[in-house]
Amino acid sequence: MTNSTTPxxxxxxxxxxxxxxxxxxxQQQAKFxxxxxxILEGNTQLNLTRITEPQEFWEKHLWDSLRGIVLEKQFIPSLPEGASVIDIGTGAGFPGIPVGIIAxxxxxxxxxxxRKKITFIDKVLATLGLSNCKTLLGxxxxIGQQTQHRQTYDLALIRAVGTASVCAEYSLPLLKQGGLAVIYRGTWTEEETIALQNAVKLLGGEIESIAQFTTPLTDSIRHCLYLRKVATTPPEFPRxxxxxxQKPL
Structure with missing residues (x-):
């Protein structure tokens, strides 16, 4: 039921x-x-997001989350078929919850x-009836060194968590061979790509593509980096x- 005071x-x-x-x-629109x-309600107790105005929330949280999982105007192929996805450092649940709603x-x-964020997300998942989503505190x-998580995911999503090489070190060990890591970024430069290549190679991955796009309401520039897992990640990673x-690759 929509609260009449909520925009x-x-x-x-x-x-x-x-x-x-x-x-x-x-139904998906209702869940959004x-x-x-x-999130607005949770924000009163927890510092979940500064983005609370409806259009900004739509663009920066919903649209941006889902744009990252679109390649060549289609959702990443494994998604509709039942991919195993991990959202690393989910915070208030982005991009993972929107992905769970549409897939x-x-x-x-x-x-x-x-822990407080995980407790909040558990409540959200129960309220939205998202039985295909679960939380993991750690x-x-x-987690990347635990057998039940290492090399088990088809898709790793990572947004607003450290530099790109840190994101690569967090995500690639969790992926199955052939899996894909999506690193969400604002700005991005050619120099950063060159610097990232070595780290990704060391972790058993390769940079498959880098997408640049603008957001539809405010024309802000965004990038997504797509890293493909092509070889086994050496056991010492993640460190x-x-x-x-402290010591990015």
């Missing part, structure tokens, strides 16, 4: 269609609205090291907690 998210079907070649069903309301056959694991460096940040 409504825009229902810009034509923008979804033009930019992602897709649009939400009525419900998610928005839960009900996929299993989405939302990983964060902050540090990526430790111990804190080291990837």
């Amino acid at each position: 409504l998210l825009p229902e810009i079907a034509e923008i979804w269609q033009q930019t992602l070649n897709w649009q939400p069903t009525t 609205q419900q998610l928005y309301e839960l 009900p056959n996929s299993t989405v694991t939302l990983l964060d090291s902050t 540090r990526t460096e430790e 111990a907690v804190g080291i990837p940040h």
